Amino acid sequence: MSDFIAALGLVLVVEGLVYGGMPRLAKRLAEQVIEMPESTLRGAGIGAMIAGVLIVWLVRG
Template identity: 60%
Template sequence: MQDFVAAIGLVLVIEGLVYGGFPGLARKLASEMQSMPENALRFGGLAAIAVGVAIVWLARG
């Protein structure tokens, strides 16, 4: 559970860096996401999950 809370904290730090450091980029990415088809967003999300699991597995295993 402690690792999960730490992971959530790191996600918030990374998102905060994007929004706080590059607000124009964050706004541009958000507007581009609205024009993307759902299948592309779904594939990107599933790919990110797979890469994240692989990184955690390699780091912790």
């Protein structure tokens, strides 16, 4: 359970870097996401999930 909480903390750090460090970029990305087709967003989300699982699997073995 502590690994899960640590992972959530890292997600917050990464998101904080984007919003706190590059707010203009975050706004532009949000505008572009609204215009993207749902299938593209779904594919990107599934790809990110697969990449995340692979990374955890490689690190944790």
